[in-house]
Amino acid sequence: MTSSTNTLIRAELVSFARNPGEGDKPSPGSLEHYGDGLLWLQGQHIHAVGHFSELAPSLPEGSEVLDYRGKLIMPGFIDTHVHYVQLDVMASYGRQLLDWLNDYTFPEECRFANHAHAEALSNAFLDEMLRAGTTTAQVFGSSHPGSMDAFFSACNKRQLRMLAGKVLMDRNAPEGLLDAASGIADTERLIEDWHNSQRLGYSVTPRFAPTSTKTQMDAAGALLRNDPTLWLQTHLAENSCELDWVAELFPGNQDYLSVYEKAGLVGPRSTFAHGIHLDNGMRTRLAERGANIAFCPSSNLFLGSGLFDRYAAQETGMAFSYASDIGAGTDLSGFDTLKSAYQVGQLSGQPLTAWQGFYGLTHGNAKTLALDSHIGQLAPSFEADFVVIDSNATPLLTRRIQRCSTLGERLFALMILADDRAIYETWAAGKCQHQRDQS
Structure with a gap:
């Protein structure tokens, strides 16, 4: 052989x-x-x-x-937005975004304080990814640094090319998930230990604006300024109630995106999951800064979040990629992601060809993640x-x-x-x- x-x-x-x-x-x-x-x-x-x-x-x-x-x-196949720590809450009865977080996501992620559990789930997740034909992903852990030590270690044993990061969240979550005292220091240590280790890269990972104070997001932005080889992943404009919450928490900002812009989180290696409720001004600003949106069609359909406007992204020059968003997504399979993207496109009068789909799942996703010279x-x-x-x-x-x-x-x-x-x-x-x- x-x-x-x-x-x-x-x-x-x-x-x-x-x-x-x-x-x-x-x-x-x-x-x-x-x-x-x-x-x-x-x-x-x-x-x-x-x-x-x-x-x-x-x-x-x-x-x-x-x-x-x-x-x-x-x-x-490449998956640009996925939560390995949510593998076991897939197919939980549907809620919209904020209910989903409180009812399923936060209780599940509390379990990752246990290192043995994080090790077991890391390997189970990688087994399922490889079964689905996915060889690279950009991955959210929990807020526990051990969840990332376990995940990165499992990836290195298999010599996989992965981007991932510990979730940063210092408010509006259960006490066991908050990291106000140690989140940035833990992130710095994880970067030192794992960024550029074999085929790994580190993604600085504030969950989303409602669960991070301005102080924490500013500190995350400083990490990116100090090392431009890092990646950034978070969420943006997934759900209409989320937009209202952000406006309440960050009064005086132009819009949701400006919260991230002021913190220095919008750049050429920044991935913002969902981006459903954007206007063309926000799309243009994302394009000008080289940032991208991770289109998560099965998750958007499952949570009833809305339909991603692929044509508006193209018209404004905003880069986007295809992602599963497990666990609100319904399948780790890239085939399923493309099928759901086709269905979203049909509902929006934006049919997706197989050429566009498989390009996006491979070379296109690699390009949005700045990995296209490798994979x-x-x-x-x-x-x-x-x-x-x-x-x-x-x-x-x-x-x-x-x-x-x-x-x-x-x-x-x-x-x-x-x-x-x-x-x-x-x-x-x-x-x-x-x-x-x-x-």
Whole structure:
């Protein structure tokens, strides 16, 4: 199967070199597709990608090639906003945002004061992510620093590329979750221990404006100014009641976004989850600062928060990405996220093509997270994170795929009908880390 450095895989390969546009067909040069392709790995990186017939003569003598013909390989899926500490409250009876936090989220996150629990959930979450074909995510922990020590340690053992951070919250939450005395110091220690450790990056993580004082948010902004290689993740304009609460807590501000702007939290590595209730002025300001919105369609539908305006984002130049937002989201699967995004788009008169969906889930999400020089494409020198997809994973999927005559039709069928059963294998750092038939 492998030599000391080489792993050779023969399969159909699909990857996006750039945004394919909104048309029924991808724009010229954006799609890289090899019907009978070869993916050549050397260690943790991709050495070469191309047609099997063209690369085969240059293979080392005696090389064994893994034959995955009949399977489709794409870059590993990327999830830009997810709460690992909420894995066990998925599918709790629906509430709107603020009730959801008080009834489910806060009680659940109190459990992460126990380090053994954090270790167990870290590994369970990573198992589920890999089962779903996701190889990179931007992840919220709890407010306990140990929740992040456990998570980062579990990621390093698997050599995964991850962004994550301890939640900062010093008001409007249960006493066991408040970190007024230690939140910033704990964050500084976590950054020292884990930022740039192997494939890890640290995201400074104020939960959202209502649970952080101005003092705490200003301190978070200072961390970003002192180290521009850090990321920032929080929430913005998810729910109309949330907007009213922010206006009450921060009187005199222009709008919700200005609360974050004044704290220095809006920059080119800043991800704001949801962004449903924005006007074009806020979208333009986000675009000017290079920040992005994480579009969380299944969560928005589940909590009844509203419909993300993808076209308004594009018209104002505001970057956005695709995310599961577990645990209010209903599935860790990137397929499910795209299906929900398609449904949101249909309700808004903004249809999502398979080209846009799978570009967004791979190269597009990598670009919004400033990771596109490392992951998101099947290309030489990129890290070897990818998924092997079985388009015949279920009888229904097989029947539908048999009726498809083009790659676009097949990708759309996967976007709507596939689930984690279609993830045959998930590879990260050049190693197979999930096999469907052995899990």
